[in-house]
Amino acid sequence: xxxxxxxxxxxxxxxxxxxxxxxxxxxxxxxxxxxxxxxxxxxxxxxxxxxxxxxxxxxxxxxxxxxxxxxxxxxxxxxxxxxxxxxxxxxxxxxxxxxxxxxxxxxxxxxxxxxxxxxxxxxxxxxxxxxxxxxx
Amino acid sequence: xxxxxxxxxxxxxxxxxxxxxxxxxxxxxxxxxxxxxxxxxxxxxxxxxxxxxxxxxxxxxxxxxxxxxxxxxxxxxxxxxxxxxxxxxxxxxxxxxxxxxxxxxxxxxxxxxxxxxxxxxxxxxxxxxxxxxxxxxxxxxxxxx
Numbered sequence: 001x002x003x004x005x006x007x008x009x010x011x012x013x014x015x016x017x018x019x020x021x022x023x024x025x026x027x028x029x030x031x032x033x034x035x036x037x038x039x040x041x042x043x044x045x046x047x048x049x050x051x052x053x054x055x056x057x058x059x060x061x062x063x064x065x066x067x068x069x070x071x072x073x074x075x076x077x078x079x080x081x082x083x084x085x086x087x088x089x090x091x092x093x094x095x096x097x098x099x100x101x102x103x104x105x106x107x108x109x110x111x112x113x114x115x116x117x118x119x120x121x122x123x124x125x126x127x128x129x130x131x132x133x134x135x136x
Numbered sequence: 137x138x139x140x141x142x143x144x145x146x147x148x149x150x151x152x153x154x155x156x157x158x159x160x161x162x163x164x165x166x167x168x169x170x171x172x173x174x175x176x177x178x179x180x181x182x183x184x185x186x187x188x189x190x191x192x193x194x195x196x197x198x199x200x201x202x203x204x205x206x207x208x209x210x211x212x213x214x215x216x217x218x219x220x221x222x223x224x225x226x227x228x229x230x231x232x233x234x235x236x237x238x239x240x241x242x243x244x245x246x247x248x249x250x251x252x253x254x255x256x257x258x259x260x261x262x263x264x265x266x267x268x269x270x271x272x273x274x275x276x277x278x279x280x281x
């Protein structure tokens with residue numbers, strides 16, 4: 001926590017790169033998350049729905065973004081977490097999740113930091129853009 | 137097809153339990169090894185997005201929200217997701233999810249319909265633990281987008 005508390009506005013306070021997304025990972029995520037939408041694991045269904053192939057659950061990428069946060073911030077200090085799924089995350093995507101310190105302020109009687117979040121693939125394409133508020 | 141008449145509609149509550157075994161499976165799936173979350177194979181707390189998963193996991197039909205609004209699963213994309221955390225969730229907690237349709241609006245001349253789902257999560261003691269909001273994007277066009 002001291003990292004964020006002492007960081008300057010605009011500083012990158014978290015960053016983590018995750019393994020390339022495989023079909024196997026999506027199958028496991030389908031079972032482990034309870035999100036059984038076949039569009040993420042069944043290529044026939046994906047094609048019938050107008051997509052060239054299956055693609056990652058947005059919530060898998062958001063889980064990784066969350067992991068990058070809790071690597072830097074104790075989980076019980078997370079007050080809110082949001083993400084916009086800017087673009088579909090394709091198979092093979094290697095996501096790097098980052099967070100920069102946007103603002104430090106008081107809220108509900110505690111000092112909090114606003115973190116600006118991004119998940120970007122190996123080509124530099126933004127897949128998720130989000131925000132987290134953490135108590136510091 | 138969903139339209140603005142769905143705004144304000146609420147749904148039967150769904151229930152979920154925070155079970156350590158399947159939480160471990162989730163943590164392994166995302167490669168979580170943070171000792172603040174899992175230590176020696178024993179989950180200590182839930183990771184930030186797991187509340188979203190639990191709602192689908194224990195529901196008799198994980199897509200009941202879409203079905204009741206007559207939305208085709210193959211046409212939906214997740215637009216955005218947010219969590220506000222009000223109180224910690226412990227292993228073994230039993231959670232109740234209450235969802236309603238917050239808003240419905242079209243974009244791109246009706247090619248896309250956005251449905252906002254708001255969900256309140258309460259624990260077995262009746263304490264509010266989290267509020268969630270998601271945007272479901274429905275692709276209304278025909279064929280390949």
